[in-house]
Amino acid sequence: MSERILIVDDDVDSLKLIGLMLQRQGYEVLVASTGQQALAKAKNDRPDLIILDIMMPDMDGYEVCRRLRHDPTTQPIPIIMFTARAMVDDKVAGFEAGADDYLTKPTHPAELASRIKAILARSAAQNRAAGSHALTVGFIGAKGGLGTTTLAVNVAAALGQNDPTILTDFRPGVGTIGLSLGFGRSTGIANLLSRPASEITPRAIENEIATHNSGLRLLLSSARPKETLLMITPDSASMIVRHLRTLARNVVVDLGPSLTRLSARILQEAELTVLTVEPTRIGLTMANDLMHELDQIGISESRISIVLVNRAQSSLAVPWQEAEKILNHPMTAIISPAPEVAFQAAEAGVPIVLFQPNAIVASQFTKLAEEISTRSRVMAGTGNT
Structure with missing residues (x-):
């Protein structure tokens, strides 16, 4: 069965574009347009990966990331921050909040796909190692x-x-x-x-x-x-x-x-x-x-x-x-x-x-x-x- 990826973005066009690209790659796609929706779906649906925007109306991506990392049920889920914010301070804040990777928009679809594949492979290896312990x-x-x-x-x-x-x-x-x-x-x-x-x-x-x-x-x-x-x-x-x-x-x-x-x-x-x-x-x-x-x-x-x-x-x-x-x-x-x-x-x-x-x-x-x-x-x- 294909991996599930949760896309979190308040931009409908971004949700559709990224979602279509992931579906063509064979992934199952979940979507959320607010921070609260993202937290609920991450907890209930347990996606294999989360692609998270920073700028959202109710709660920014940094706070969403921190809350996901604080909850034991969602803590292991890998997170890619995918945002238009390209300053070094923004990236540092993203990694400090708990992100596994940080990509700035616009990014070529091939690069996004390769990052996703690499993180999912690393996550699967970590899960196997965790299972052994x-x-x-x-x-x-x-x-x-x-x-x-x-x-x-x-x-x-x-x-x-x-x-x-x-x-x-x-x-x-x-x-x-x-x-x-x-x-x-x-x-x-x-x-x-x-x-x-x-x-x-x-x-x-x-x-x-x-x-x-x-x-x-x-x-x-x-x-x-x-x-x-x-x-x-x-x-x-x-x-x-x-x-x-x-x-x-x-x-x-x-x-x-x-x-x-x-x-x-x-x-x-x-x-x-x-x-x-x-x-x-x-x-x-x-x-x-x-x-x-x-x-x-x-x-x-x-x-x-x-x-x-x-x-x-x-x-x-x-x-x-x-x-x-x-x-x-x-x-x-x-x-x-x-x-x-x-x-x-x-x-x-x-x-x-x-x-x-x-x-x-x-x-x-x-x-x-x-x-x-x-x-x-x-x-x-x-x-x-």
Whole structure:
């Protein structure tokens, strides 16, 4: 599929002329005539390149460029400033705002085409390199009902405050992330998995990604029961995860409870597995069994972070120190019960870390995200995977 280029210019003639030239080159063209339109289209349509004029009525190109670079979801998009301003100071201002290249009008079409081709090639190479260093974290519960999805959503939201992050749930038929964040019946995963493997491309995935108001990007399953009947191959799921790694700095995958052929394959792709457990004898026994199974498929203890989730205050819960001894593994985090905050955040369709950032549980989620990020970078640097 051809690359998408967003042209931003308040001059209708320029839009038509440049757009026609790009279409003849085989590119898909998007247009915007104001700064606000440009920001909205860049965020929603995720073009592969932006050609940006400076002089516009509502917001100049410098400010548009700065805002695009400030937003994690649009920060990686290459930008060419294409303007009649030819002074050295104008060019310096453009590069300082974050432009990748600067061309002055009039420019021969062949030169513009060559600059576009060069920047797109460089961007593709950078995306491939970023994908090789992307952080993929799989969340799995030792049993159902532990809040594994809530944990994944909030860790992803915390990571997304600093780096482009995609949250996905490979749970067709039982996916609840879309419902919890106000997206209703989200069928992105089902749509992709209904395609032949050869058609599961980064662009196809991009077309199925939704964006939350917070900037967090989402590839979702729905809770429609019929989706549980989909024939899902681990190879297709693996392909989706690998492509996601080229589209974001962090990929967070909610796998729900228990180990399946599908979740096993995805966890093998991940740098880190976050295992949620509860402080009960039954829960810890199930966690022990799951850790043994993970070891059998090549996921060592060094690649596992255990999070103890307290769903309710109880004097009968196993103390965390004893839980560590039972599992023979340290706890990375302990999450406090916060049913009221969780309910309110779900009703608002906002992750807890953004809905009530000063809450104790929000700080626990944020700290966990920081520890996961730090640990995974260290693992990547030492090759300990």
